[in-house]
Structure formats: C-alpha cells, structure tokens
Amino acid sequence: MTSIKVPPEHPRAESLQIREKLVEYYHRGVVASAGLIAHGRGEAFDYMLGEKITKPALNAVKAAAATLLTAEKAVISVNGNTAALVAEEIVRLAQITKAKIEVNLFYRSVDRELAIKGVLEKAGAHEVLGVGEDASAKIPELGSERRRVDPRGILVADVVLVPLEDGDRTEALVKMGKKVIAIDLNPLSRTSQKATITIVDNVVRATPKLVEIVGKLEHDLKKCNEILLNFDNKKNLAESITLIKGRLSKLAEK
Ligand code: ATP
Numbered sequence: 001m002t003s004i005k006v007p008p009e010h011p012r013a014e015s016l017q018i019r020e021k022l023v024e025y026y027h028r029g030v031v032a033s034a035g036l037i038a039h040g041r042g043e044a045f046d047y048m049l050g051e052k053i054t055k056p057a058l059n060a061v062k063a064a065a066a067t068l069l070t071a072e073k074a075v076i077s078v079n080g081n082t083a084a085l086v087a088e089e090i091v092r093l094a095q096i097t098k099a100k101i102e103v104n105l106f107y108r109s110v111d112r113e114l115a116i117k118g119v120l121e122k123a124g125a126h127e128v129l130g131v132g133e134d135a136s137a138k139i140p141e142l143g144s145e146r147r148r149v150d151p152r153g154i155l156v157a158d159v160v161l162v163p164l165e166d167g168d169r170t171e172a173l174v175k176m177g178k179k180v181i182a183i184d185l186n187p188l189s190r191t192s193q194k195a196t197i198t199i200v201d202n203v204v205r206a207t208p209k210l211v212e213i214v215g216k217l218e219h220d221l222k223k224c225n226e227i228l229l230n231f232d233n234k235k236n237l238a239e240s241i242t243l244i245k246g247r248l249s250k251l252a253e254k
Contacts, residue, residue, distance in 0.1 A: 015043065015051070018085065018204060025084035029115040032107045035081045038164065045185040046202050048244045053209060056239040057201040063231040064161070064181045064197050065213040066224035071159035071179075074099035075129075079106065082163045082203060083116045087123035089207040094125070096214050099161070102130035102153035106146060106166055129153040141172045154178075162191070163203045170194045183207070187240040197233055200240040 006016040022039055025031045053061075068074050076090055076099050083090075094101050103116050110132045117128040129135075129150040137151040146169060149155050160173055163183040167190025173180050174194055182195035183206045192198045199206045217224055 015046075019043075022081065022084055025080065025119075029112055030119055031080040031084050032105070032112065034107060035079070039081060042164075042185040042202065045187075045200075045244075048248065049185065049200070049240075050247060051202075053201055053205050054240065054243055056236045056243065057199055057206065058209070059231065059236055060197055060199040060233070061201075061206060061209050061213055062217075062227050063233075063236075064199055065210055065217050066227040066231075067159055067179055067181060067197060068093075068097040068099060068161065068210075069214060069217055070221070070224050070228070071097070071099070071157075073157045074159040074161070075153045075157040076101050076161045077104040077154060077163075077165065078102065078116060078120065079104060079164055080112060080116060083119045085204050086163075086207040087119050089211050091120060091124045092211050093161075093207065093214060096211070096218060099159075100153050100157075101125055101128050102150050103128060104130055104135075104149065104154065104162075104169075106169075108135075108146075108148065139169070139172050139176065141175065142168060147172075162195070163207065165191045165195075167191050167194060187237055187244070192237060195233070197231070198237050198240075200237070 006013050006020060022031050022036060026036060074097055076094055078090060078101055101120060103113050113131045117131050120128050129152055134150050135148040137149050137155040139147045139149055154160055157178060159179045161181045165182055170180050170182060170191045171194045179196040181197045182191045183199045183203050184192045185202055186192060187200045
C-alpha cells in the first residue's frame with residue numbers, strides 16, 4: 001500500500017521514494033512507528049552530508065568489508081528499516097561473507113519478527129535467526145526485550161554488523177568483546193561513537209557499496225589486513241564531522 005506516487009522529476013524524488021517505501025513497510029508490519037521517526041533523524045544528517053557517499057564513509061566501508069571477510073563468525077543484525085530498504089543487498093552480503101542474518105529489534109514482537117523474516121526470505125535468505133523463541137539468549141547489561149539474541153548468532157559472533165542500532169546495545173556488544181560495525185547517518189549518535197567501525201552513510205548507499213567492496217577484496221587477505229592496519233575509527237569519524245562543518249560553512253558563505 002504505497003500512499004503517494006512520487007513524480008520522478010521531483011527534485012527530491014529519491015528521498016521521497018525511500019520515505020514512501022518505509023511508510024508502505026510500516027503498513028505491512030515490518031517497520032515500527034518509531035522507525036519512521038528514526039528515519040527522519042537520519043534524513044536530516046543526510047542533508048548535511050550532501051546525500052552521497054563521502055571519503056570517510058568509503059574508508060569505513062573498506063574497513064568493514066575487510067573485517068567481515070576476516071571474521072570467524074559474522075552476523076548481520078537486521079531491523080525493520082533495514083529489511084524495508086536493503087533486504088536483497090543484506091542477503092547478498094551474507095552470502096559472500098558467509099555471515100548469518102539475525103532479526104534484532106528494539107521493539108520486539110513476534111509478528112514483526114516474522115514479517116521481517118518473510119521480507120528477507122523473499123530476498124533469498126535461507127536461514128534467518130533471532131525469530132520468536134530462537135532469541136533465547138541474553139546480552140548482559142541490557143534490560144527487557146532488547147537484550148534477547150539468538151545463541152547461534154549474535155551471542156557467539158565475533159563481528160556484528162548493525163545497520164541502524166541504538167547506542168546501549170552497541171556499547172553492550174562491544175563490552176562483550178565483539179567488533180561492531182555500525183551504519184549510521186548521525187556521526188554524533190552513541191552508536192557511531194561506540195562502534196568499532198562506523199560507516200556514516202545512508203544504508204541505501206552503504207550496503208550496496210559494501211557488497212561491491214567485499215566482492216573486490218574477497219580473495220585478497222593481504223589487502224584486508226593492510227586496510228585494517230591503517231584504519232582509525234576515531235580519526236575517520238572526526239573526518240565525517242569536519243566534512244559536515246566544512247559543507248555548512250561553504251553553504252553559509254553562498
Ligand atoms: P543512539 O542511541 O545511538 O545515540 P539514536 O537514539 O539517535 O542514537 P535511534 O533513534 O535508535 O538512535 O536510531 C536512529 C539512528 O539511525 C539515527 O542515528 C539515524 O541517524 C540513523 N538512521 C536512520 N535512518 C538511516 C538510514 N537510512 N541510513 C543510515 N542511518 C540511518
């Protein structure tokens with residue numbers, strides 16, 4: 001049920017189409033109402049970043065690709081917004097990196113978990129962890145439903161990719177000794193600040209780029225190690241913030 005048809009010649013057509021897609025998936029029970037608000041927060045930062053992949057984002061994507069390819073047990077954590085926007089890319093990424101896919105929600109409900117699983121399966125996923133009783137393990141230090149994870153997935157993973165995560169859970173996963181790769185448009189969020197690798201970009205751009213780079217690095221372990229040796233997340237994150245500052249200054253001078 002798409003509510004509005006966005007005319008392709010509209011200057012903000014792409015952004016509006018993404019919005020409409022999220023509204024459609026909200027009505028299908030995949031996206032939570034709070035997911036729509038979270039998207040709005042992301043959009044604001046995307047405006048400031050110039051709505052295209054930046055140099056620091058690309059550096060972080062390369063480091064993320066290298067981390068996923070050298071992981072023992074990688075897991076891609078999927079919420080409603082991620083499933084609505086990039087299900088096919090997530091499945092492709094999981095296939096190439098041999099990562100597992102786990103549904104992990106801030107606002108858990110079995111109906112929504114099943115709806116997300118359905119979207120992922122339609123996109124080609126053979127196995128989707130974390131649904132219903134499968135999420136029987138707990139992340140220490142976190143309260144209520146947010147702590148539940150799959151004992152075959154996030155609980156035992158060494159690397160977790162968390163597109164659109166919240167700060168508390170990111171911090172808890174890092175404290176458990178996991179490498180956390182975040183995709184978050186807001187470089188100031190606690191998720192961005194706490195993650196091991198932070199990709200400050202829109203999931204709709206970052207995920208296909210990650211698939212592309214993973215494909216290029218797939219058989220080059222030496223290059224992966226070299227990328228990881230030279231990557232400094234704090235420095236890279238600071239570059240994203242400086243980039244926003246520079247862009248805003250230029251726009252103000254116009
Ligand atoms: P934190 O708990 O990490 O401090 P928060 O409270 O802002 O952050 P949430 O509201 O849980 O986090 O999640 C929304 C986050 O997801 C925001 O930081 C927003 O920038 C980001 N976000 C929303 N849509 C996208 C998108 N399409 N691509 C990348 N990031 C996005």
